[in-house]
Amino acid sequence: MLRTALACLLTLLAGWAAASWLTYDFQAWTDEDARRLEVALRPVPAPSVAVDGADVPATTLPALLAGGSGTDGHAGVTIADFFYTRCQTVCLSLGSSFQQLQQALQQEPNPGVRLLSISFDGAHDAPQVLAPYADKLQADPRLWRFARVPDPAQQQALLARLGVVVIPNDFGDYEHNAALLVFDGQGRMVRVFDLAEQQLALNYARHLARQQHAGAPQS
Known part of the structure; x- marks a missing residue:
């Protein structure tokens, strides 16, 4: 016993x-x-993959993330998501969420926060495809940009580095996770939020932008 x-x-x-x-x-x-x-414990630097897109000249992702935000030219904070233009499911929710985020940012003279939607269907979502998609969502290019990674190998490396799961299905579409990724002015992914945590993601991004502008330690 x-x-x-x-x-x-x-x-x-x-x-x-x-x-x-x-x-x-x-x-x-x-x-x-x-x-x-x-x-949250160990921020993830964005890999140096080549990107282009609607209102995005050819550059690298770290350079795009570190570019000036707002009228003062300081490196800003970026809230990013991953999508593809042919998606008829979760991407529609992501687009609606980003429209609301953009509307909130438009109320501020210099929010220090930008939005970036990155297509993981780079072979299809060329700049000439992303541009009308952005127009349909009434994206303000000063606040919300659309990009892709044209090189397939670099695209897969980016998804793996950031933990974005994309699985092709039998119908030519993709199953993928949806989240709001927050990048600091150094191009590091510092937080990941659920789609339902839209306001929390925005509040955190604003807080981080104020810290960066003031030169305070980031947390």
Whole structure:
């Protein structure tokens, strides 16, 4: 009886230890939660992939993220998402969310925050495709830009680095996760928010932009 009890206790302790390790001391219970915690603890620099797009001349992603934001020319904060123009599901929600974010930013004289939508269907979503898509969403290019990574290998490297899951399906479309990615003025992904956390993402981006403008330590 005692031996059985000890065996059960050891099994429970081993299970608790494994769960603690796998969930960062129970702070994350899913892969996505773990990813977001990891990003918050260790920001992820954007890889130097080539990008172009609607109102985006050929450049690299870090250079695009580090470009001046607002009238003062300071490097700003960017809220980014990943989408593709042929999507008829979650991308529509992302577009609506970004329209609301843009509307909020338009109320501020110099918000220090920009929006960036990156297509992961680079072979199809060339600049001449992205431009009318942006127009349809009434995107203000001063605040909201659309880009793609034309090179397939670089595109896959970018998705892998940022933890964006994109899976082709049998109908020529893609299944993909949806999130709001916040990049600081150094081109580092510093936070990941759920689509439903739109206001939280904007509040954090504003806070980070104020810190950067004041030269305060970022957190």
